[in-house]
Amino acid sequence: MEKVVNSFSGYTPGELSALFSNLSKGCEKQYRMEMAGLYGELASYYAGVPGEESTTGFEGISARLQDDLDALFPPAREISTENSDRGALRALKWADKVSRIVKSQLGRFATKGSSFFRDTNIYVCEICGFLFVGDEPPEVCPVCKVPRIKMMPIKRVA
Ligand SMILES: [Fe+2]
Numbered sequence: 001m002e003k004v005v006n007s008f009s010g011y012t013p014g015e016l017s018a019l020f021s022n023l024s025k026g027c028e029k030q031y032r033m034e035m036a037g038l039y040g041e042l043a044s045y046y047a048g049v050p051g052e053e054s055t056t057g058f059e060g061i062s063a064r065l066q067d068d069l070d071a072l073f074p075p076a077r078e079i080s081t082e083n084s085d086r087g088a089l090r091a092l093k094w095a096d097k098v099s100r101i102v103k104s105q106l107g108r109f110a111t112k113g114s115s116f117f118r119d120t121n122i123y124v125c126e127i128c129g130f131l132f133v134g135d136e137p138p139e140v141c142p143v144c145k146v147p148r149i150k151m152m153p154i155k156r157v158a
Helices: 002-010 013-029 033-047 057-082 086-116
Strands: 122-125 131-133 151-153
Touching: 013 033, 057 086, 086 131
Parallel strands: none
Antiparallel strands: 122 131, 122 151
16 A cells, blocks of 8 residues: 555646546545545645646656556555455546556657647546547447546647
8 A cells, every 4th residue: 555655756746736636526426525625625735836847748658657557556456356346446447448548649649749639629538537539529438338428528728
């Protein structure tokens, strides 16, 4: 367990803010509003902490994703299995799939550059984090199977 906690030490404040924001949203979806609020407070705290922007680039993000898949997912799966936590195991399965998809998309972006996202839409599944790049999202999320209405468009920053 200590290994999991210590692995947060290499993140920038912005990355921690995004991480805790996602955890807050995850708790919200599970109707765990107290935890959602606490993670939301952490997200807000780290959003206000001055710090360096991530300088790792897409290769660095991709490498970090792989590190998470290799180092964090196995003990999380082990703990979830020991506790017969089916919800956690399902969330880990989704997170594993989504992380691999994002890693693949980062590779495509690194190869094709910004043209990969130009003139197309990007959607994110609010339930599992699945990213879809294209004109229209699929009828159901291929990872968690929720209907398309749960796939939100990502707004472009001018
Ligand atoms: Fe999904």
